[in-house]
Amino acid sequence: MKRLLTAALALALAGWAAPAPAAESTLAKIARTGTLTIGTRRGSPPFGYVNQKNEWVGFSIDLVEQAIKPAVERKLGKPVKVEKKESTPATRIPLLTSNAVDLIAGTMTDTRPRRESVDFSLTFFVTGAQFLVKKGSPIRGIGDIAGKRVAAQQGSTNARIIRARVPGAQLREFPDQPSAFQALAQGQVDAYTNDGIQLAGLVAKAPRPGDWAIVGDFYSYEPYGMALRKNDSDFRHLVNVGLMEAIESGKYLQLYEKWFGPKGEVPYPLTPENKRFLTMQVVPK
Amino acid sequence: MSYEFRWSVLWSGQSGAWLLQGLLTTLAISALAWVLAAALGILSGALRTVPWRPLRAAAAFYVEFFRNVPLLVWMFFWYFGVPPLLPAAFRGWLFDHGAEFWAGMFALGVYHGARMSEVIRSGIQSIPRTQFEAAYAMGLTTAQVYRLVIVPIALRLIVPPATNESLNLLKNSSVALTISVAELTFQTRQIETYTAKAIEALTAGTVIYLALCLLIAGVMGRVERRFAIPGLIVRGGA
Numbered sequence: 001m002k003r004l005l006t007a008a009l010a011l012a013l014a015g016w017a018a019p020a021p022a023a024e025s026t027l028a029k030i031a032r033t034g035t036l037t038i039g040t041r042r043g044s045p046p047f048g049y050v051n052q053k054n055e056w057v058g059f060s061i062d063l064v065e066q067a068i069k070p071a072v073e074r075k076l077g078k079p080v081k082v083e084k085k086e087s088t089p090a091t092r093i094p095l096l097t098s099n100a101v102d103l104i105a106g107t108m109t110d111t112r113p114r115r116e117s118v119d120f121s122l123t124f125f126v127t128g129a130q131f132l133v134k135k136g137s138p139i140r141g142i143g144d145i146a147g148k149r150v151a152a153q154q155g156s157t158n159a160r161i162i163r164a165r166v167p168g169a170q171l172r173e174f175p176d177q178p179s180a181f182q183a184l185a186q187g188q189v190d191a192y193t194n195d196g197i198q199l200a201g202l203v204a205k206a207p208r209p210g211d212w213a214i215v216g217d218f219y220s221y222e223p224y225g226m227a228l229r230k231n232d233s234d235f236r237h238l239v240n241v242g243l244m245e246a247i248e249s250g251k252y253l254q255l256y257e258k259w260f261g262p263k264g265e266v267p268y269p270l271t272p273e274n275k276r277f278l279t280m281q282v283v284p285k
Numbered sequence: 286m287s288y289e290f291r292w293s294v295l296w297s298g299q300s301g302a303w304l305l306q307g308l309l310t311t312l313a314i315s316a317l318a319w320v321l322a323a324a325l326g327i328l329s330g331a332l333r334t335v336p337w338r339p340l341r342a343a344a345a346f347y348v349e350f351f352r353n354v355p356l357l358v359w360m361f362f363w364y365f366g367v368p369p370l371l372p373a374a375f376r377g378w379l380f381d382h383g384a385e386f387w388a389g390m391f392a393l394g395v396y397h398g399a400r401m402s403e404v405i406r407s408g409i410q411s412i413p414r415t416q417f418e419a420a421y422a423m424g425l426t427t428a429q430v431y432r433l434v435i436v437p438i439a440l441r442l443i444v445p446p447a448t449n450e451s452l453n454l455l456k457n458s459s460v461a462l463t464i465s466v467a468e469l470t471f472q473t474r475q476i477e478t479y480t481a482k483a484i485e486a487l488t489a490g491t492v493i494y495l496a497l498c499l500l501i502a503g504v505m506g507r508v509e510r511r512f513a514i515p516g517l518i519v520r521g522g523a
């Protein structure tokens with residue numbers, strides 16, 4: 001049994017370490033199979049999730065279907081279908097490098113260390129850490145939390161930043177979102193910090209959304225991008241063209257409104273700064 | 286792509302300070318909880334054998350209720366369920382003074398008290414009937430019989446299972462991290478977050494728990510030999 005296990009492990013490691021089968025470009029692969037395979041999320045509303053009607057939908061998925069897929073079809077001159085696979089933070093980079101998926105379209109923050117393993121499209125969503133407080137709380141941002149009890153998620157970058165920037169804050173770290181929220185609701189903590197969009201999702205699902213306020217400027221920067229295999233600039237360019245055209249034509253705003261507008265799944269208004277940032281990523285035709 | 290060990294993460298940066306902090310918190314919460322568990326255990330263990338039914342029933346209720354609900358649930362109960370019952374002023378003060386620590390301490394102590402109770406009860410019930418009769422014949426009241434004769438003998442009999450229970454209590458203190466108590470396990474995760482070196486951090490935690498438990502087991506072993514009642518227990522190898 002032990003030998004079998006070792007053999008299996010060795011095999012798995014060999015598969016991991018083996019170089020990708022010699023360079024078929026992503027576009028050639030899509031042309032051959034007629035399929036664009038994306039890795040997305042099943043449980044991250046509203047970016048990618050399974051809704052009550054059991055359909056796999058979301059903002060990131062819509063962007064692929066309505067912005068990137070048309071660009072790919074135009075380039076290849078033939079219809080392409082989009083296939084979705086589940087990808088988690090732990091699996092998404094291996095899925096991509098092993099050719100199991102061609103594009104990660106979920107909630108992946110573009111960071112410098114990640115750019116050592118994969119390439120990123122332009123940024124399609126911007127969020128950052130903020131604070132969730134009870135309505136009427138004196139806390140208005142990271143400047144007001146010294147001496148206050150602040151909940152964060154265990155192991156999050158947010159907790160790390162708070163510890164470094166506001167050593168006076170009483171940080172309470174919870175392993176999951178529900179217990180942190182419960183502690184806030186009962187007053188064990190004065191504020192709960194996480195990515196703004198996560199807090200918005202939490203408020204949207206809360207029994208009385210009106211009781212809560214998301215406050216403060218972003219004190220961390222989380223730009224979401226779509227990840228693709230390294231050194232495939234033709235495909236990367238095509239993905240970017242699709243996104244740029246969507247931003248230019250208003251399609252992006254329309255989708256933003258659908259998911260994050262007042263009637264959307266998670267109301268999260270697009271700030272003027274973010275809107276300007278998005279449009280400035282669009283390079284001239 | 287084999288794993289690259291970097292043990293220096295354990296003593297570089299703040300890791301050492303974090304581990305020490307975690308260790309102190311674990312020791313503090315475990316020691317206090319142990320005192321509470323021992324007190325509750327002795328009391329309810331004794332009450333379960335007294336010749337008066339309502340007291341036996343009350344003690345049995347305590348034991349069955351508290352040992353048969355998962356410790357994790359008790360953590361949430363003491364942290365989220367109890368504070369709303371307290372006066373507002375005291376509650377505010379408590380939240381600023383380690384509410385999670387006290388909630389975790391009560392959760393651990395009350396839960397392990399219920400388990401300790403069974404250990405004590407089995408000790409009491411292993412004492413021959415004649416001891417009770419002899420004590421009563423001396424003219425002692427029931428309370429005196431228990432306080433002066435039965436409980437002291439039972440405590441000397443149950444050292445090995447009580448050691449077992451104490452070690453469990455120490456290790457179970459790690460559950461308190463779910464209500465944000467920054468104990469030893471929490472700190473090993475913290476190191477992992479900062480350094481991405483999971484195996485090193487876990488190993489450090491494991492070694493510390495192991496050392497603590499061996500130390501306690503060693504001390505209790507001495508206690509056991511020191512307080513063994515000659516003639517009442519057949520000692521292995523003796």
